Amino acid sequence: MQNVKGNQVETNVQFLTAEDAIAKIPANGATMMVGGFGDSGIPEYLLQAVMNRDEVTELTIMSNNITEGSNLNELFLLNRIKKAIGSYFTTNKAVMKAYNEGRIDIELIPQGTFSEALRLGGSGIPAFYTPTSAGTELAEGKETRYFNNREYVLEHSLSADVALIKAYKADKAGNLIYRKTARNFNPLMAMAADLTIVEVEEIVEVGELDPESIVTPFIFVDVIVKRVVNA
Amino acid sequence: MQNVKGNQVETNVQFLTAEDAIAKIPANGATMMVGGFGDSGIPEYLLQAVMNRDEVTELTIMSNNITEGSNLNELFLLNRIKKAIGSYFTTNKAVMKAYNEGRIDIELIPQGTFSEALRLGGSGIPAFYTPTSAGTELAEGKETRYFNNREYVLEHSLSADVALIKAYKADKAGNLIYRKTARNFNPLMAMAADLTIVEVEEIVEVGELDPESIVTPFIFVDVIVKRVVNA
């Protein structure tokens, strides 16, 4: 154990093709976290592979939004998403229409509650109190409680069968770094799912990432897929 | 606002001597977080300045432990600490003795609960449920609740008047990085106190720290003190 060279490091992280990685997702009715905010940090290449595997359907998606033009939206347009949990679906007109026609269920959560529920879901904390949404419609039906004369809402943490996330670089042990605001929900979702599949732009040797700057240690990672850009 | 050079950046972070920084601490009965684990990451230089200001006394300290040989221990030996909240005081015989003689009050919290209570204390989350200590003496008198057939303990987040923390480098805006395992509780305490005073080994120009690798953004920092090593 003690003095190990980079080429001796073996972890449980697997390096697979997108197809092989997506083959690990339960076929029907999986809960699936998908990283990204706006256009930034969406695992588009992995989502393409999900689209290519028809039996992955009846999905419950946890994603801040469903960005128009993204492959997550394509998956929705294929009627493969039965429910979406996130903070902002307003700008996607097709989602609005589907919701009105009863074709998709939406659970709206304030964005800060969503992000903390992800992080705590991955941290073994099942529930927490937040001031956010206290006294609003989004707190209706939820338990509330006063601490120091302020009202707080009991929120439950999130976990999922799968997280599809997007990172910038992985080393061959599975440690991850992100790029600028493409980080967003990705490191949190990595912590919160039973199976974390990561799309990366580059895979580097063990030892090439600064140990002080690794954002997601490999303990939270199961599978890494290098994005292949079509020529 | 828009296109700013490093030398134009002005933040609310102050750069002071240890004496001037410690002068900001309320004189009697302050609650004070102190970073460090074992010998690593303790703000020794700031604690020396606390020792030098006699009226800072009747302290309630939040620190994982009181390491023998540290200036935090010196402060304790000066009878300036009336209560300590943390996870591990067993190895400090003087603390054990003082506890038996009723000279110090101890509140024992599991280390993971302590660290999460710090982080959530700085995050506006006043309370959370953890599985840790369920069914043990440390949960006695605490509310418990079942989620998915497992018992969890309701724990309250921590906040304090002051945090004294130790970082490696600060830039002139107040952003911080740490060094190896000296990071420990320091970034969490930075978030959780009304007044965060940071001891650093080096102050660098704005722009010299990698924006992807800043661990504590300057929003959590009030005062920075450069450690002066006596020749």
Next chain:
Amino acid sequence: MKLESIRHYIAWRAAQELKKGIVNLGIGIPTLVADYLTPGKVTLHSENGILGVGAAPAEGFADRDLINAGKQPITQLPHTSFFDSSLSFAMMRGGHLDATVIGALQVAENGDIASWAIPGKDVLGVGGVMDLVAGAKKVIVTTTHLNAKGEPKILSRCTYPLTAKGRVDTVITEYAVFKIRSGQLYLEEIVAGISLDELKQITPASYEVSANLQRVNAFDLVK
């Protein structure tokens, strides 16, 4: 004033409240506030995980991985840091932001705000505004005094779904600046060209006129 001038005046006026510190700007009029801040004094935070939001990039220099919460391309500054959404919202909900400037559909005299939903319309988005309003040290609302239908927006009580209760500190419109102190709404500033009575008629909220009421000329103020 034309609507665009009005929006810029309100943004400029909000910027006068922000001399230093860390601020999160919402979408709409608040976005315009950035143009009126003194360079280097105020640092902008965006909830998607950046502290130190720089200007829009020059044409052709947009980076897909560098956007603000409004999904617009931005640039980074020398003191910028990046972090995940959880830490970003810890900053907001934990009371670390000096101020936020946000828009509103309605504001009430008790500091309640409604900004995310209209009754009878589908509401499938809330974003980060509830966390922002719940946590920022100072909540500044920038809004036109009346809505597009000519209805007042500063009311005794909000009738639209709330964003948060009792969290608003300051309301800035093209006609006036109101502040809430100890649960009481005060008129602090009124622009030239509108009388106190005229303001009252378009402001159903009950408010006191501040002892230090300022009368300002909006047209002169905007550069």
Next chain:
Amino acid sequence: MKLESIRHYIAWRAAQELKKGIVNLGIGIPTLVADYLTPGKVTLHSENGILGVGAAPAEGFADRDLINAGKQPITQLPHTSFFDSSLSFAMMRGGHLDATVIGALQVAENGDIASWAIPGKDVLGVGGVMDLVAGAKKVIVTTTHLNAKGEPKILSRCTYPLTAKGRVDTVITEYAVFKIRSGQLYLEEIVAGISLDELKQITPASYEVSANLQRVNAFDLVK
């Protein structure tokens, strides 16, 4: 066997349970486990904020900022990462560690463990062990079969203050290996030189003898 040999045998035996993955080793016998792991296969975690704990440094090369949870100097490895205590305990409590090896004062047949406090003595320290036991996927207890007073440690019920209820998976002593499956304690392995009856006499816990009971020669096994 001498005590030191016993401790090393127990540590070696625990290492045989750890073929791959991420493990946190407690203080005492568990610390010795590191010496018996196959290099590069198991990564060690320490709760003070490091994943990828390397060996003790050579004399004179200790770094004050590079220690493990036992406060001993360590080294870093090519795949090491550093993080704060909150993320470190998220790994533990969140179920991300494949296993932990810890010592115990008492273990009960129902998986209860007592490891941090003795009745009647001052208890001012708990550290991270409760989080570790609450969260690790597999909890392996390494302990001498009897305590220093010759009293059994594997019991029907713990009489000392608990560290956690029902979390232990495996108990390894110098005489035997026990595993808990579906709430039932099984004797899985017994060393040569002690009979089943003799073991029973020093093990008040009720346990079943596994259908696959292994009899091993401890002396031959330790290298």
